[in-house]
Amino acid sequence: MTAVDVKPAETDLSGHDDAAGGRASRPRGKRRLGPGKAIPLGYLIGPLLLLGVWIWGSAAGWIDPRVLTAPWTVATAAWDLWESGRLGPDLLVSARRFALGLAFGVAAGLALALVSGLSRWGEAVVDGPVQLKRSIPNLALLPLLLLWFGIDERMKIITIALGVLIPIYLHTHNGLRSIDGRYAELAETLRLGPAAFIGRVVLPGALPGFFLGLRFAVTASWLSLVVVEQVNATSGIGYMMLLAGTYGQTDVIIVGLVLYGLLGLGSDAIVRIAQRRVLSWRRTLED
C-alpha cells in the first residue's frame, strides 16, 4: 500500500484499486494490529522481574525470611550443596529421569496419535483408553504403579512417560486431523504411497500441533518428576527437598523449587527455539 502520486487508471486491467482508495496517510514502519516484533530474549523478562521483586522485597525487609528465604541465602545454600557434592548427583538423577520419561512418552504419544489419526479402527481402539487415562491424575495412579513396577527407576520413568504421553497424543492427533483435506486429495492425484503421504503430508502438517503438545509434555514431565521423587525416592531433587522439609531447611527447599523452575523454563525455551526452526515455513502472529 502506497500513498504516492496516483495516476488516473485508464488502462488498469489488473483490478488493483490503489487508485480508487482513500488518501489517509499512515506513518510507515509499525504494524498496528498483532503483538508486533519479537523482543530479543523477551521470555526472560517476566521471570527476571519476579526475581527483582524477590530481591528487592527481601533487601527492604518486606519479605520475612521465615516465610520466604532471601535470594542470596538460597544462592549460598545452592553453592554449599554443590560444593559438598550433594546437589550434582541429585540433579543428574533427576535430569536422567526427566529425559528418559520424556523420550518414551513422546515416542508412545506420537505412535498412538498416528495410529488413531490415520485409521478409524485405530481411533476406535486407542482414543478411548487415552481419554480415560487423561482424566486420571498421575498421583492417583501412583499406588497401582508402585505395585506393578516396584519402587525402582522403571516405575518412575513409566509414571513420567504416562504423563507426557497425554499432551503429545492429544495435540498431535488434533494437529493431524486439522490438516486440510485438500492436501490428501492432492496426494491422491500425485499417487503418493502411504509412506510418502505420512512423511511429506501428515507428519509435517501435524508438527505445529506436536510442538504445542511437546511444550505441555515438557512441563508434564517435570511435574511428574516432582511427584515420583517426593513420594518414593532415595535420590533426586525432590528427595533432597523432602529431606530438607524434615529438617526445616527452608533454603534447601527453595533451592529445589528454583531448580525445578529454571529447568522447566530452560527446557521450554529449547522447545520453542526448535519449534521456530522447524516451523520456519509458517508465518503467524508469533513471528
Place this chain on the structure above:
Amino acid sequence: MATNARGLTAATTVRIRDLHRSFTDDRPVLSGLDLAIEPGEFVALLGRSGSGKSTLLRALAGLDQDARGTGDIEVPEQVSVVFQDSRLLPWQRVLSNVVIGLKGPDAKARGREALAEVGLAGRERAWPRELSGGEQQRVALARSLVREPELLLADEPFGALDALTRIKMHGLLRALYERHQPAVLLVTHDVDEAIVLADRVLVLDSGNVRTERRIDLDGHRDPSDPRFARIRTELLAALGLGADLKETA
C-alpha cells in the same frame, strides 16, 4: 456447431460413455454424458456454475468418491491435476513441492528443469508463502508437467489470479502445452480464456454437453479479431447469454 470429431478416431486419450453422477437423489449433476479427447488435444469445458464441469473433471481425476453414479471412464496412466488453488504444501520448499512423490535419481534435476520452464529458476529453495499467487500457480504447473502427463486436468487454474497475471499465464500454459503435447481438459468459466487456449470448446448444460465448437483460428488468437468475437457470441449464447442481454449488461 462445427465438428463431429467425437470418438471417431481409434486413438483416444480419454473416453467417457454414458456417465451419470449425482450427489442427491432428486437432481443428477451429469446425465448420460459422452466425451472423447484425442491425444494432444486441448479441450476447454465451459458452463454456468452448477452445470457439472467440476464434477466431470473430478470424475476423470478419480476424486469423486463422494458422488454416486454409473458410466465408463477410460483415462491414461499418467494424469496430472492443476487445481484452482495452487495447493502447494506450505511446509515444503518449492523444489520439494515440484518433485514430491517422484522416483529416480534424476528427480531433482527434472524438477529444476520444470521450474526453469515456468520461469522460476533460482526459486527452488523458497517457501510457497514467499511467492505471489501467479508464481505459486506456476509451481503447480511445474509439478504437473514434471510427471509428463498424457492428460492434464485443470480446474479453473487461473480463476484466483488477477487479469494481467492471467493473460501471462495463458501464454505460458499454451507454450508448455505445445512443448509437452499432453491432452488437456481445462475447466473454466471464462469464455475468452477458452477461445484463446483450446482447440475445441465444450459447453456443459444440465448435465450434458450441449454445444461443441472447434476453434479454427490459426496463429495468434486476438480477442479483437471479428472471428474471435463471433465465436465468443456463439459460446455466450450457448451459455444462455444472448447478444441482447450482453448489450445491456
